[in-house]
Amino acid sequence: MILVELRKLVRRPRTWVTIGLLDALPTLVAILLAITDLGPRAGTGPPFLSAVLSDGTLFPLAALGIVLPLFLPVAVAVVAGEAVAGEAQGGTLRYLLVRPVGRTRLLMAKLVSVIAFVVLTVVVVAATGYVTGALLLGDQPLQTTLTTSVSGSALSATEVWQRTGLAMGYVMISMLGVAAVALFFSTLTDTPLSAALGALALLIASTLLLTLDAADALAPYLPTRYWLAFIDLFRDPILWRDVVRGALQQGAYVLVFLGAAWANFTTKDITS
Amino acid sequence: MIRTQGLTKRYGSVLAVDEVDLDVREGDIYGFLGANGSGKTTTVRMLLGLVLATSGDIELIGQPMPRAAAEVLPQVGALVEGPAAYGHLSGRANLALIDAAGRGGTRASRRRRIDTVLEQVGLDQVGRRPVRAYSMGMRQRLGLAAALLRTPRLLVLDEPTNGLDPQGIREMRDLLVELHRRGSTIFLSSHLLAEVEQLCTRVGVLDRGRLVLQDELADLRAPTGRTVVLTPDVDAAHALLDGRSVLHGDRLLVRGTDAAALNAELVRAGVRVAELGPERRSLEDVVLAVTDPDGVAHRGPSRVPARGEAA
Numbered sequence: 008m009i010l011v012e013l014r015k016l017v018r019r020p021r022t023w024v025t026i027g028l029l030d031a032l033p034t035l036v037a038i039l040l041a042i043t044d045l046g047p048r049a050g051t052g053p054p055f056l057s058a059v060l061s062d063g064t065l066f067p068l069a070a071l072g073i074v075l076p077l078f079l080p081v082a083v084a085v086v087a088g089e090a091v092a093g094e095a096q097g098g099t100l101r102y103l104l105v106r107p108v109g110r111t112r113l114l115m116a117k118l119v120s121v122i123a124f125v126v127l128t129v130v131v132v133a134a135t136g137y138v139t140g141a142l143l144l145g146d147q148p149l150q151t152t153l154t155t156s157v158s159g160s161a162l163s164a165t166e167v168w169q170r171t172g173l174a175m176g177y178v179m180i181s182m183l184g185v186a187a188v189a190l191f192f193s194t195l196t197d198t199p200l201s202a203a204l205g206a207l208a209l210l211i212a213s214t215l216l217l218t219l220d221a222a223d224a225l226a227p228y229l230p231t232r233y234w235l236a237f238i239d240l241f242r243d244p245i246l247w248r249d250v251v252r253g254a255l256q257q258g259a260y261v262l263v264f265l266g267a268a269w270a271n272f273t274t275k276d277i278t279s
Numbered sequence: 280m281i282r283t284q285g286l287t288k289r290y291g292s293v294l295a296v297d298e299v300d301l302d303v304r305e306g307d308i309y310g311f312l313g314a315n316g317s318g319k320t321t322t323v324r325m326l327l328g329l330v331l332a333t334s335g336d337i338e339l340i341g342q343p344m345p346r347a348a349a350e351v352l353p354q355v356g357a358l359v360e361g362p363a364a365y366g367h368l369s370g371r372a373n374l375a376l377i378d379a380a381g382r383g384g385t386r387a388s389r390r391r392r393i394d395t396v397l398e399q400v401g402l403d404q405v406g407r408r409p410v411r412a413y414s415m416g417m418r419q420r421l422g423l424a425a426a427l428l429r430t431p432r433l434l435v436l437d438e439p440t441n442g443l444d445p446q447g448i449r450e451m452r453d454l455l456v457e458l459h460r461r462g463s464t465i466f467l468s469s470h471l472l473a474e475v476e477q478l479c480t481r482v483g484v485l486d487r488g489r490l491v492l493q494d495e496l497a498d499l500r501a502p503t504g505r506t507v508v509l510t511p512d513v514d515a516a517h518a519l520l521d522g523r524s525v526l527h528g529d530r531l532l533v534r535g536t537d538a539a540a541l542n543a544e545l546v547r548a549g550v551r552v553a554e555l556g557p558e559r560r561s562l563e564d565v566v567l568a569v570t571d572p573d574g575v576a577h578r579g580p581s582r583v584p585a586r587g588e589a590a
């Protein structure tokens with residue numbers, strides 16, 4: 008069933024359109040930066056963007072930083088919100104279930120396919136970032152350059168590669184919470200749009216509450232709280248605290264909402 | 280093949296299906312009749328484990344549902360409330376996906392099985408066109424093809440001729456007869472009496488959630504013990520038969536089953552006979568009688584205890 012879901016994912020034109028759109032923004036940013044040579048001042052704008060003008064190897068990270076706050080979660084919410092509700096709306100859910108595909112198995116396959124989408128998107132964005140960064144921005148050959156870490160010390164090329172890999176992994180993990188929430192909503196409704204919007208509402212609320220001092224007590228539980236912790240992977244030494252907390256928190260979101268999705272979906276009357 | 284006992288589904292205060300005891304035997308073409316909203320689809324969905332019953336037991340191919348769904352459903356082909364497919368894929372790709380999604384039906388034989396069912400339903404010439412470009416009738420055929428993929432022992436079909444043109448309906452009927460001949464039991468839910476009358480060997484009638492009738496079609500349509508006479512000399516015949524006949528429209532209904540003797544008697548008396556034969560009730564008569572809106576006129580030779588009338 009997992010293979011079937013993955014096949015559906017990659018054979019679906021929309022998957023690629025979404026990834027293409029997601030990819031377009033960082034590419035546009037890279038082109039603008041290359042043409043104008045006007046980077047944001049250090050400490051402002053999306054993370055790493057101020058550094059990429061002198062060092063194109065950081066552009067994959069900058070690209071992830073650009074899509075992480077909004078584009079990527081929106082895409083994940085749409086894909087995960089579609090997972091079950093889309094099948095319900097199209098009527099194919101009942102045929103899958105009488106095939107028969109166990110409801111738990113179907114839910115797991117859907118989760119795996121959403122995760123595959125996240126991985127695929129992050130990899131494509133980072134790879135495109137690498138190519139555009141190398142072509143348009145950094146002019147020094149990679150091997151001889153020492154990249155400057157966020158803390159100011161120098162990182163070797165291997166270190167940059169490793170930490171970029173870690174950062175990509177962390178960004179993927181950061182999306183799990185949204186995916187689980189959207190998947191849960193997807194089992195509640197027969198309209199994919201409502202499921203995606205429900206998950207987005209949660210994200211927007213979370214982003215908003217994070218800016219509010221009065222909501223400080225809630226902050227550790229908000230799903231977007233630790234998203235930008237991937238920057239910490241580029242400090243010297245790596246500042247693990249928020250990264251670990253972020254990963255644990257996302258794990259908790261997955262556990263709770265996937266559990267709720269399972270409890271709801273396995274006992275639900277399928278009337279679509 | 281299908282047995283339910285006291286099958287009940289309640290949505291809040293609404294009783295959608297009320298104590299239904301279905302009995303579909305191996306080799307039946309069972310016609311499940313009922314008006315729209317009578318609970319047919321809910322019943323079908325409960326049989327297939329999509330909707331969970333409030334109470335009652337379901338047995339499909341000898342095993343309890345929905346508990347044994349994983350073993351039972353691979354032997355069942357189903358068409359529930361219209362076909363559904365992924366619009367951006369071809370019919371063939373859709374069949375391959377649905378077949379790969381579950382157990383029963385090996386990968387090695389998939390291609391051949393898909394070719395076979397596409398030919399059976401007459402979609403073998405469609406090629407790579409995506410389903411989104413299919414007509415309603417083609418989608419219906421594709422849905423049936425999906426149901427047939429694993430040569431099921433039991434076919435559960437909900438309104439299978441919906442959206443088909445007369446030619447398509449005829450082909451569908453021939454196909455079902457052929458499948459039945461090869462050993463599939465068919466459970467066909469429909470609101471089209473004519474369809475059921477032409478095709479089915481047994482019928483069950485659902486009225487507002489209750490099974491008000493379940494019997495062999497042949498028994499339901501057995502001669503009533505009267506003979507129908509069509510004659511231009513109605514008055515003469517009526518007078519001759521004196522008390523043995525009732526006039527019903529332009530037809531004379533005569534008590535007794537010996538049509539030959541009656542014919543001789545009429546002709547001897549100079550009454551011209553245009554048509555003459557045993558009276559049989561149509562399925563429509565039977566169904567209308569048991570689903571009488573007042574719930575009073577229960578004249579059908581039902582073998583189901585007369586629960587239907589209580590409402």
